[in-house]
Amino acid sequence: EIVLTQSPGTLSLSPxxxxxxxxxxxxxxxxNYLAWYQQRPxxxxxxxxxxxxxxxxxxxxxxxxxxxxxxxxxxINRLEPEDFAVYYCQQxxxxxxxxxxGGTKVExx
Amino acid sequence: xxxxxxxxAEVKKPGESLKISCKESGYSFTTSWIAWVRQLPGKGLExxxxxxxxxxxxRYSPSFQGQVTISADKSINTAYLQxxxxxxxxxxxxxxxxWGFGELGYFDPWGQGTLVTVSS
Numbered sequence: 001e002i003v004l005t006q007s008p009g010t011l012s013l014s015p016x017x018x019x020x021x022x023x024x025x026x027x028x029x030x031x032n033y034l035a036w037y038q039q040r041p042x043x044x045x046x047x048x049x050x051x052x053x054x055x056x057x058x059x060x061x062x063x064x065x066x067x068x069x070x071x072x073x074x075x076i077n078r079l080e081p082e083d084f085a086v087y088y089c090q091q092x093x094x095x096x097x098x099x100x101x102g103g104t105k106v107e108x109x
Numbered sequence: 110x111x112x113x114x115x116x117x118a119e120v121k122k123p124g125e126s127l128k129i130s131c132k133e134s135g136y137s138f139t140t141s142w143i144a145w146v147r148q149l150p151g152k153g154l155e156x157x158x159x160x161x162x163x164x165x166x167x168r169y170s171p172s173f174q175g176q177v178t179i180s181a182d183k184s185i186n187t188a189y190l191q192x193x194x195x196x197x198x199x200x201x202x203x204x205x206x207x208w209g210f211g212e213l214g215y216f217d218p219w220g221q222g223t224l225v226t227v228s229s
Contacts, residue, residue: 035215037154044204045154047217056217088154092214097170098144098156 002027002091004101012109019076021104023089028069030093036065036074039103040085048087049074076106084108111136113143113205113220120226121195128191129223131205143188144208144216145179149201159208160188195227 003026036049047056049065062077076083089101116130145157158169162181178191203223206216
């Protein structure tokens with residue numbers, strides 16, 4: 001099983017700042033099949049990024065994903081009030097055991 | 110546009126059975142997989158398993174194998190998640206989502222979630 005470790009656990013920032021979230025895999029993620037999701041309080045998760053760097057339909061270009069192998073990053077530029085949420089990474093390089101990271105909460109400072 | 114609509118919140122007692130549903134609209138139900146994901150209160154996301162409604166091929170996460178049953182009825186575009194004997198530790202939000210193999214192995218879109226509460 002590929003274990004995904006997200007850091008930091010909580011990120012305290014102000015609107016307008018940049019958020020940098022990390023997702024580290026215990027082994028290389030095949031084909032960089034890594035996705036990022038946003039979950040606002042009381043809502044279902046929403047796909048932001050797939051294949052490490054491709055934005056999902058309708059996602060603002062303030063969201064960008066980078067990385068390969070075992071180290072991946074989600075960057076959110078110019079934080080807006082609706083961006084304060086929990087973010088999860090998920091790997092699908094191994095379809096027999098899909099795994100999520102533990103999440104990073106982006107909170108208002 | 111694909112939409113997944115889940116059944117409503119449930120309150121059950123330990124030992125009772127339960128079957129929750131996830132109905133897809135807006136796409137061909139038989140050409141994509143449906144996944145189930147658990148979220149314990151205040152915790153992260155856990156993949157439970159997937160089903161291909163066209164032929165009911167099912168795969169489970171080892172963590173959930175034998176604990177739940179995933180099924181589907183392609184005639185009504187609906188997938189199900191079932192427990193035979195609920196435990197208090199099954200209290201959680203359960204989401205369904207569309208999933209695909211290979212480069213499509215991310216979850217999108219998601220249902221709105223079904224809250225299951227198990228309490229005596």
